[in-house]
Amino acid sequence: MSAQSPGSVTRATLLDAAVAFAAGTGLTDVSLRQMASALGTSHRMLIYHFGSKEGLLVAVVDEVERRQREAMAALGDDAALTPSESMRRMWRTLAESSMWPFERLFFEVYGQALQGRTPMVAFLDTVVESWLEPATAVGVRAGLPRRRARAWARLGLAATRGLLLDLLATEDRKGCDDAMEALIAALPLELSGGSAAAGGR
Amino acid sequence: MSAQSPGSVTRATLLDAAVAFAAGTGLTDVSLRQMASALGTSHRMLIYHFGSKEGLLVAVVDEVERRQREAMAALGDDAALTPSESMRRMWRTLAESSMWPFERLFFEVYGQALQGRTPMVAFLDTVVESWLEPATAVGVRAGLPRRRARAWARLGLAATRGLLLDLLATEDRKGCDDAMEALIAALPLELSGGSAAAGGR
DNA sequence: CGTCTGTTGTACCATCTGGTACGTGAGCGC
DNA sequence: GCGCTCACGTACCAGATGGTACAACAGACG
Numbered sequence: 001m002s003a004q005s006p007g008s009v010t011r012a013t014l015l016d017a018a019v020a021f022a023a024g025t026g027l028t029d030v031s032l033r034q035m036a037s038a039l040g041t042s043h044r045m046l047i048y049h050f051g052s053k054e055g056l057l058v059a060v061v062d063e064v065e066r067r068q069r070e071a072m073a074a075l076g077d078d079a080a081l082t083p084s085e086s087m088r089r090m091w092r093t094l095a096e097s098s099m100w101p102f103e104r105l106f107f108e109v110y111g112q113a114l115q116g117r118t119p120m121v122a123f124l125d126t127v128v129e130s131w132l133e134p135a136t137a138v139g140v141r142a143g144l145p146r147r148r149a150r151a152w153a154r155l156g157l158a159a160t161r162g163l164l165l166d167l168l169a170t171e172d173r174k175g176c177d178d179a180m181e182a183l184i185a186a187l188p189l190e191l192s193g194g195s196a197a198a199g200g201r
Numbered sequence: 202m203s204a205q206s207p208g209s210v211t212r213a214t215l216l217d218a219a220v221a222f223a224a225g226t227g228l229t230d231v232s233l234r235q236m237a238s239a240l241g242t243s244h245r246m247l248i249y250h251f252g253s254k255e256g257l258l259v260a261v262v263d264e265v266e267r268r269q270r271e272a273m274a275a276l277g278d279d280a281a282l283t284p285s286e287s288m289r290r291m292w293r294t295l296a297e298s299s300m301w302p303f304e305r306l307f308f309e310v311y312g313q314a315l316q317g318r319t320p321m322v323a324f325l326d327t328v329v330e331s332w333l334e335p336a337t338a339v340g341v342r343a344g345l346p347r348r349r350a351r352a353w354a355r356l357g358l359a360a361t362r363g364l365l366l367d368l369l370a371t372e373d374r375k376g377c378d379d380a381m382e383a384l385i386a387a388l389p390l391e392l393s394g395g396s397a398a399a400g401g402r
Numbered sequence: 403c404g405t406c407t408g409t410t411g412t413a414c415c416a417t418c419t420g421g422t423a424c425g426t427g428a429g430c431g432c
Numbered sequence: 433g434c435g436c437t438c439a440c441g442t443a444c445c446a447g448a449t450g451g452t453a454c455a456a457c458a459g460a461c462g
Contacts, residue, residue: 410458412453416449425440
């Protein structure tokens with residue numbers, strides 16, 4: 001195996017460690033030297049592999065976004081479940097405390113993206129739509145008119161993120177569970193699984 | 202009253218300008234010199250009035266939090282309205298594009314607080330509870346059992362914040378309005394105004 | 403008048419920042 | 433062997449950073 005491009009194995013390993021570090025520490029006000037020493041390398045090597053600090057941040061943000069999409073795919077495609085059960089399961093997964101570091105990182109990046117900071121700002125292009133489209137499809141499949149499905153998908157996404165913000169701040173798992181259950185109990189009939197029009201064609 | 206020379210500025214004025222600057226630019230990766238020159242003063246003066254950069258950040262974050270509480274008080278105490286109408290009105294106010302800079306700042310601070318950065322971390326103590334308690338009271342007054350009222354208050358708060366995150370990222374005002382309407386339409390009967398004002402005193 | 407107190411400007415400091423120059427091996431094809 | 437690329441360490445740079453020392457100027461008060 002020829003190590004062709006500047007970084008095939010080393011770079012990937014380094015990126016993985018960088019994401020883990022970012023999840024644990026955040027990536028605001030972090031210098032190359034700090035991150036490098038936490039990763040067991042030198043700031044010289046980070047610049048070597050990623051070109052610049054900006055390049056490193058781009059790589060980390062892209063990787064976080066990639067994992068987010070991956071998680072969405074893993075959580076959303078369970079077509080056998082009713083939407084309400086699927087929603088409950090997604091919440092149970094996201095609210096797990098082992099996920100918190102990544103969610104903290106997610107909201108940190110989100111907050112900086114909203115302020116236009118490069119390269120986080122690219123986050124905004126996909127952060128809603130990539131979740132909204134699949135969730136809308138679930139609602140449509142369950143028999144909701146498209147526009148209504150999209151509104152509910154949007155609401156479900158927003159409530160989930162808002163409750164995660166709450167959970168991360170208060171660590172009140174029970175209170176947030178109750179709120180999510182209130183939303184699930186209030187879902188339209190089509191989404192709660194009672195009379196799903198399974199053959200939507 | 203000594204109308205001081207144009208260069209002379211009091212601490213309160215400086216703080217006000219600092220918050221405005223933070224709302225427009227963010228307060229991540231901002232140096233004293235940058236902020237000072239944007240405020241028409243020198244970094245020397247910021248340190249003179251606030252003690253240190255940390256002291257300035259503390260003052261700004263406290264002020265943002267204070268305004269947030271003030272806004273909550275202004276939005277929440279309209280006891281004549283039904284909860285659903287009150288919610289709709291609150292959303293209409295918060296979604297106004299003139300509020301966006303402050304909301305961006307809010308989420309930026311929130312994101313950094315979640316990563317434990319001082320002094321933003323103090324934000325977390327009040328960011329949920331100070332809104333949750335009044336909203337719960339509204340639900341109880343409308344006839345909901347306390348626990349159910351609290352769950353719905355939490356859900357309403359989370360959905361509002363989640364939709365603001367969505368709105369700030371996508372600027373899709375209509376889509377977010379639809380989602381909020383979907384939530385309002387799904388509120389429990391007691392909150393939607395059908396059987397309002399159960400003789401509370 | 404002099405003195406004191408609150409502000410402000412200038413000049414400076416040690417430290418840290420991202421980035422670079424350069425040397426040095428290790429591995430590999432020839 | 434030779435050359436060549438990748439990977440990495442050491443040493444360094446110019447610039448920016450937060451913070452400080454010190455002087456100067458204003459007005460209030462005796």
